[in-house]
Amino acid sequence: MTQKAVVLDEQAIGRALTRIAHQIIEKNKGIQDCVLVGIRTRGIFIAKRLATRIEEIEGNSIAVGELDITLYRDDLTIKTDNQEPLVKGSDIPFSINDKKVILVDDVLYTGRTVRAGLDALIDLGRPAAIQLAVLVDRGHRELPIRADYVGKNIPTSSIERIVVELSEVDQADQVSIFEN
Template sequence: MTEKANILDEQAIERALTRIAHEIIERNKGIDECILVGIKTRGAYLAVRIAKKIEQFEGKKVRAGELDITLYRDDLLAKHEDNEPLVHQVDIAYDVKDQKVILVDDVLYTGRTVRAAMDAVMDLGRPAQIQLAVLVDRGHRELPIRPDFVGKNIPTSNDERVVVSVLESDDEDSVTIHSK
């Protein structure tokens, strides 16, 4: 894989996350009934950043949790036989019943990871709503899933790979496109 283009740098990612935080507050008329749930690994880091921004804007903490899902991704060599993501761990310390759960992920591609995350949340109880925030929407959906909050739409081909790097795990913040 060779890097084709650098789409977002550190400042652009911060601006996108700030915009997403404001949109979450605005759409939900505050955060009292909201729980942010990051999809590990990078989605969990982005959820923490969004939660900090919301706390700065609203003056109170937003409840948060995370899901550990083995991803079905175009860049993984060893795929599951059924090509479905598996939920390994749910770390949500709050009752989701009648709450607005906002899933946070780095890249939305086929929608299979989000579907698995929604199933995991539904196993915990019946939320009032499930919303989706993604840093990058690259298209190519295989399921009828649409994000509510998007940092950047990046049209790609199936031969390309979107790589999100975050400071917490990759020592830099960037979004790049790589070609095969």
């Protein structure tokens, strides 16, 4: 794969997350009864960054949980080549019942990861609502899923790949387009 372009640098990612934090607060008229749940791996770090920004804006903290969707994927047998999948487990130390859950991920593509996340959340409880926040929406949906909050829409072709790098995992903050 060849890197075609860097579409978001560290500052652009920061601005996008600040904008999403403001939108979450505005749409929900504050953060009462709201929780953030990040999808492993990079969604968790984006959720934590959003929580920091929301706390800076509102002066109140918002709960953050981690969701492992490994066992909910519809491509599990394809991805693991019939080996045991690596399950890290979810860490949601609060009830999601009657809460507005903001599900957070890095890239929205076909919608299948989000569908798995929705299934996993429903197994944990009955939220009042589920909203979706993503850093990047690249299009090409295979399921009828749309994000409520998007950092940046990046139209791509099917031969391109979006790579999100976050300092917590990758020692850098940037979003790039790669081409096969």
